Amino acid sequence: ILCNPTSAYTDQKPGTSGLRKRVTVFQRNQHYAENFIQSIISAVDPSQRQEGTLVVGGDGRFFMKDAIQLIVQIAAANGIGRLVIGQNGIMSTPAVSCVIRKIKAIGGIILTASHNPGGPSGDFGIKYNISNGGPAPEGITDKIFQISKSIQEYHICPELKVDLCAIGKQTFEVDTFKPFTVEIVDSVESYAEMLRDIFDFAALKELLSGPNHISVRLDAMHGVVGPYVKKIVCDELGSPANSAVNCVPSEDFGGHHPDPNLTYAADLVSTMKGGEYDFGAAFDGDGDRNMILGKHGFFVNPSDSVAVIGANITCIPYFQKTGVKGLARSMPTSGALDNVAKALKMQLYETPTGWKFFGNLMDAGKLSLCGEESFGTGSDHIREKDGLWAVLAWLSILASRKQSVEDVMKEHWQKFGRNFFTRYDYEEVDSDAANKMIADLQQIMFDKAFIGQTFSSGDKTYKVEKADNFEYTDPVDGSVSKGQGLRIIFSDGSRIIFRLSGTGSAGATIRLYIDSFENDPQKIYQDPQVMLAPLVDIALRISQLQEKTGRNGPTVIT
Numbered sequence: 412i413l414c415n416p417t418s419a420y421t422d423q424k425p426g427t428s429g430l431r432k433r434v435t436v437f438q439r440n441q442h443y444a445e446n447f448i449q450s451i452i453s454a455v456d457p458s459q460r461q462e463g464t465l466v467v468g469g470d471g472r473f474f475m476k477d478a479i480q481l482i483v484q485i486a487a488a489n490g491i492g493r494l495v496i497g498q499n500g501i502m503s504t505p506a507v508s509c510v511i512r513k514i515k516a517i518g519g520i521i522l523t524a525s526h527n528p529g530g531p532s533g534d535f536g537i538k539y540n541i542s543n544g545g546p547a548p549e550g551i552t553d554k555i556f557q558i559s560k561s562i563q564e565y566h567i568c569p570e571l572k573v574d575l576c577a578i579g580k581q582t583f584e585v586d587t588f589k590p591f592t593v594e595i596v597d598s599v600e601s602y603a604e605m606l607r608d609i610f611d612f613a614a615l616k617e618l619l620s621g622p623n624h625i626s627v628r629l630d631a632m633h634g635v636v637g638p639y640v641k642k643i644v645c646d647e648l649g650s651p652a653n654s655a656v657n658c659v660p661s662e663d664f665g666g667h668h669p670d671p672n673l674t675y676a677a678d679l680v681s682t683m684k685g686g687e688y689d690f691g692a693a694f695d696g697d698g699d700r701n702m703i704l705g706k707h708g709f710f711v712n713p714s715d716s717v718a719v720i721g722a723n724i725t726c727i728p729y730f731q732k733t734g735v736k737g738l739a740r741s742m743p744t745s746g747a748l749d750n751v752a753k754a755l756k757m758q759l760y761e762t763p764t765g766w767k768f769f770g771n772l773m774d775a776g777k778l779s780l781c782g783e784e785s786f787g788t789g790s791d792h793i794r795e796k797d798g799l800w801a802v803l804a805w806l807s808i809l810a811s812r813k814q815s816v817e818d819v820m821k822e823h824w825q826k827f828g829r830n831f832f833t834r835y836d837y838e839e840v841d842s843d844a845a846n847k848m849i850a851d852l853q854q855i856m857f858d859k860a861f862i863g864q865t866f867s868s869g870d871k872t873y874k875v876e877k878a879d880n881f882e883y884t885d886p887v888d889g890s891v892s893k894g895q896g897l898r899i900i901f902s903d904g905s906r907i908i909f910r911l912s913g914t915g916s917a918g919a920t921i922r923l924y925i926d927s928f929e930n931d932p933q934k935i936y937q938d939p940q941v942m943l944a945p946l947v948d949i950a951l952r953i954s955q956l957q958e959k960t961g962r963n964g965p966t967v968i969t
């Protein structure tokens with residue numbers, strides 16, 4: 412074991428979802444990855460290490476294999492007893508969560524920058540998950556950050572090399588510790604086994620390959636979910652091999668953004684418009700996000716997606732067994748789920764952005780189904796959002812209702828009303844300008860005269876009822892998370908929300924979210940961009956976003 416001196420960095424604060432930086436930051440700054448990995452392991456109680464197992468896997472992006480070798484060497488030198496690693500390092504984020512829970516590991520390290528581009532000039536990320544299978548809560552990420560700011564040395568076994576290809580156990584003698592074990596496991600098997608327990612695979616097989624089967628198009632976007640789709644949807648559920656595309660994980664995601672939205676999954680959108688397929692879906696780099704499309708490219712907004720699953724939850728055998736304990740959405744996600752919760756008399760929680768806030772509720776038995784507007788959908792089967800789970804949930808609904816995606820969605824709006832929703836992203840804005848815009852806006856919003864003020868655009872007028880910076884008190888442990896997003900709520904319930912992204916790797920990303928409810932049957936099929944144009948206009952006017960950032964328009968509209 413070597414004990415190498417190192418100098419601390421000040422910028423290793425984990426964001427919404429782990430430490431995310433440009434690959435070059437990891438490569439060019441001496442011991443940058445070593446420092447952070449040591450900081451994670453230092454945060455693990457020494458008394459847990461020898462008997463403990465950590466699960467390790469990633470989305471296959473550039474630098475992942477280097478990082479895994481470092482994790483192996485640093486874990487061994489710090490007395491971690493066992494690592495379980497996906498073959499070739501590959502394991503989707505939901506699969507890591509599943510494996511941590513299944514083998515009762517003390518935690519896991521996920522190598523991904525999710526939907527951010529990869530390759531030598533792209534992003535890399537390291538994320539720590541705890542024993543419940545979910546992202547480390549703020550108490551732990553803060554501890555890791557504190558350690559990283561004062562680290563002076565890291566421990567490493569530089570000679571120790573593992574073969575990531577061969578499934579099976581490798582054992583190493585490390586100093587006075589008990590033998591260190593590395594176990595390479597099939598990346599898909601445990602996860603597939605879990606899904607077989609959640610869904611009715613016979614019904615799904617009938618839907619995908621029976622006499623009246625529908626045809627699907629699944630785009631793995633060169634991310635980690637490819638092998639999962641191939642094995643589960645094609646091999647096991649019988650969908651033809653050509654229904655799954657871009658299924659070989661690539662270090663740079665084929666040069667694309669592995670982000671399942673209308674902009675970055677444009678290929679899928681245009682293929683779906685052709686009308687050949689009844690159902691389409693795309694996933695992000697690490698397999699936790701999903702986008703659902705119907706025939707002719709009919710788009711299901713993620714805020715609606717979780718609401719539809721909620722309203723049809725009994726189509727999924729898992730929930731018949733567990734019952735529905737509660738529903739949750741992140742604050743910027745539209746209120747579509749609230750309407751379902753109200754109608755079906757289920758408890759609804761509103762949490763800050765980021766999956767980690769759902770974990771506590773799930774562990775306490777208060778939450779079954781949740782979602783975020785950012786293409787994240789999932790349940791308490793694990794503690795991460797789960798892209799393929801969402802796809803099988805939708806297919807279960809189609810199988811049971813025998814309707815198209817579009818008809819399911821339209822009937823839902825007729826029954827529950829529709830929350831029109833849009834998100835504008837302004838990416839890589841100058842950080843100072845973005846911070847100033849938010850600070851100035853907060854000042855305007857916190858002025859007493861703001862409440863009650865009216866704003867008009869076109870033929871619409873809205874009156875401010877409430878304005879705040881969202882604050883959340885965790886109902887389980889009482890912890891308080893402040894400053895989670897500026898909210899302007901109008902008297903008709905419409906909301907304008909501004910927040911800064913916590914996952915970007917360069918500059919700042921400003922997100923503007925608009926949510927507005929409509930239940931007039933004449934209006935529910937209109938184009939969200941048309942319906943929401945007045946609120947967008949008002950949001951830009953109040954915030955002066957364009958003037959203050961020099962941006963004429965967003966980089967992505969959802």
Ligand code: G1P
Binds near residue numbers: 428525766785911
């Ligand atoms: C974004 C999404 C958020 C999601 C997170 C991780 O975070 O907005 O909902 O949980 O990615 O996938 P943000 O960049 O907004 O902080």
Ligand code: ZN
Binds near residue numbers: 524526698699700
């Ligand atoms: Zn992701």
